Amino acid sequence: MNLQNIFSVIEKSDPEIFDRLDSRRNIMKQFARTSGKIAVASIPFALGSMLQKASAAPPPPTGDSIPDTLNFALTLEYLEANFYIKAVEVGMFPDAASKMAFTTIRDHENAHVNFLKTAISAAGFTPVSFQFADFDFTAKGNFPGVFSDYGTMLAVAQTFEDTGVRAYKGQAPNLMSNNDYLTAALQIHSVEGRHAAHLRYMRRKANLLVPSGIDLKPWITLDQSGIGSAAVQASYDGEQVVNQAGVMITNIGGFDISAEAASEAFDEPLTKEQVLAIVTPFFA
Amino acid sequence: MLNDQTNEVFPEVFSRDGASHLSRRKFFGIMGGTAAVIATASACRKNNGMHNSGINLGSGDTGVLNYAYALEQLEAAFYTQVIKTPYKNMSATEMAYLKDVRDHEIAHREFFKAALSSAAIPALEVDFKKINFNSRDSVLGTAKAFEDLGVSAYNGAGKLLVSADYLTIAGKIVSVEARHAALIRDLIQPGSFADMTVVDAMGLDVVRTPDEVLTIASFFLKSKLNASNLPTS
Numbered sequence: 001m002n003l004q005n006i007f008s009v010i011e012k013s014d015p016e017i018f019d020r021l022d023s024r025r026n027i028m029k030q031f032a033r034t035s036g037k038i039a040v041a042s043i044p045f046a047l048g049s050m051l052q053k054a055s056a057a058p059p060p061p062t063g064d065s066i067p068d069t070l071n072f073a074l075t076l077e078y079l080e081a082n083f084y085i086k087a088v089e090v091g092m093f094p095d096a097a098s099k100m101a102f103t104t105i106r107d108h109e110n111a112h113v114n115f116l117k118t119a120i121s122a123a124g125f126t127p128v129s130f131q132f133a134d135f136d137f138t139a140k141g142n143f144p145g146v147f148s149d150y151g152t153m154l155a156v157a158q159t160f161e162d163t164g165v166r167a168y169k170g171q172a173p174n175l176m177s178n179n180d181y182l183t184a185a186l187q188i189h190s191v192e193g194r195h196a197a198h199l200r201y202m203r204r205k206a207n208l209l210v211p212s213g214i215d216l217k218p219w220i221t222l223d224q225s226g227i228g229s230a231a232v233q234a235s236y237d238g239e240q241v242v243n244q245a246g247v248m249i250t251n252i253g254g255f256d257i258s259a260e261a262a263s264e265a266f267d268e269p270l271t272k273e274q275v276l277a278i279v280t281p282f283f284a
Numbered sequence: 285m286l287n288d289q290t291n292e293v294f295p296e297v298f299s300r301d302g303a304s305h306l307s308r309r310k311f312f313g314i315m316g317g318t319a320a321v322i323a324t325a326s327a328c329r330k331n332n333g334m335h336n337s338g339i340n341l342g343s344g345d346t347g348v349l350n351y352a353y354a355l356e357q358l359e360a361a362f363y364t365q366v367i368k369t370p371y372k373n374m375s376a377t378e379m380a381y382l383k384d385v386r387d388h389e390i391a392h393r394e395f396f397k398a399a400l401s402s403a404a405i406p407a408l409e410v411d412f413k414k415i416n417f418n419s420r421d422s423v424l425g426t427a428k429a430f431e432d433l434g435v436s437a438y439n440g441a442g443k444l445l446v447s448a449d450y451l452t453i454a455g456k457i458v459s460v461e462a463r464h465a466a467l468i469r470d471l472i473q474p475g476s477f478a479d480m481t482v483v484d485a486m487g488l489d490v491v492r493t494p495d496e497v498l499t500i501a502s503f504f505l506k507s508k509l510n511a512s513n514l515p516t517s
């Protein structure tokens with residue numbers, strides 16, 4: 001499946017949806033801005049009257065609509081959920097603790113899928129849907145051992161989580177017009193951060209870091225992955241920045257803050273396009 | 285063990301129930317129905333009148349950033365003390381981790397100070413007499429509470445911000461706090477990085493309002509904070 005066209009899935013089931021969504025993005029925003037207190041589920045009803053008024057609305061200035069954004073998030077959650085379901089099934093775990101960790105993470109990703117599906121449907125839109133057969137977890141042969149080599153499996157898991165954190169961060173501004181969706185997305189975002197930290201902890205404990213001797217921590221140091229595959233580098237590019245909103249973080253305020261610590265202290269967002277480029281090889 | 289102490293002192297806040305109820309409330313907000321609106325309103329009413337005297341955090345985005353700055357001050361001061369007076373038998377690995385966390389929190393604190401410039405609240409006075417810095421249990425228990433608190437605070441503050449740039453900055457910081465929280469939890473109890481005390485059945489992390497957060501934080505602050513001008517939505 002060509003991931004750039006993932007939303008053709010929705011289009012097929014609802015051919016007019018893009019017409020309706022695209023031309024109405026900014027209405028959606030306007031609507032939410034002026035009526036932030038209204039429960040989200042009542043939006044489809046209320047939108048009906050707004051859409052009629054705004055048939056000549058200009059194209060949206062920036063950002064994706066809320067349903068686009070939620071479906072993008074749901075796509076990533078399907079990717080993760082299917083990965084962990086298979087990983088737990090295969091069961092290459094060296095001990096009970098690692099199996100327990102993967103089971104916990106699998107359950108969270110499944111819960112995220114269900115949550116987003118329900119939220120998208122409740123708002124009157126069509127959720128995307130993926131199954132195991134839609135994915136290629138070897139990423140076109142980059143990770144042939146993804147379900148036969150424990151180290152590869154952990155490395156792919158780490159990359160998914162670190163990428164997920166960056167993806168949600170990049171999408172948050174697209175949800176600002178609706179407090180409920182924004183808050184829920186942030187609540188998922190920090191859970192992905194917890195997962196990422198634990199997988200890094202697991203990889204360090206299992207002594208599976210590449211190049212050997214690298215000191216991989218629960219946080220991202222510069223743009224290091226600790227993974228011996230160039231295929232994951234796009235998930236870490238840009239994490240090395242040490243300047244935030246024009247403020248130099250290295251040695252800030254006269255404190256001894258190294259460039260490493262400065263980069264670790266802030267996780268960086270990825271755009272939807274960057275994320276799609278990263279995850280596309282994982283789709284069959 | 286501080287964990288137990290804090291659970292006695294703040295039974296609602298350091299146990300997960302208050303928080304997961306809140307998430308459920310949010311969920312029903314999304315699922316629709318006026319019950320959610322009412323529930324939220326009554327939650328707000330309960331908190332009215334708290335944290336309304338002392339250092340004024342301000343209003344709008346500035347107020348929210350000062351709120352974050354206050355929490356980062358608390359965290360940075362805590363880890364600075366942890367490294368200055370390491371607990372008994374702190375391993376080299378734990379020392380390295382905790383030094384990193386200290387540096388991150390100092391970076392956050394100093395970032396907000398610089399970004400807020402003349403609008404920044406002054407340096408806060410902390411009160412750490414409830415913490416036994418010689419005890420690993422006490423230090424890590426407090427660290428866990430602070431990190432989980434920080435995550436829930438940023439998760440709750442996102443919707444209060446108007447500027448997308450500030451939201452992104454808050455997002456850049458909160459995931460690092462989540463990484464800290466996971467690590468500290470794993471140091472205390474391996475595998476507890478995202479257990480049921482912080483992640484609910486829908487896979488959602490904790491979210492708290494400024495009033496809820498400041499009620500907890502105030503146990504560790506001599507300075508009083510006035511959050512009455514903060515936005516509420």
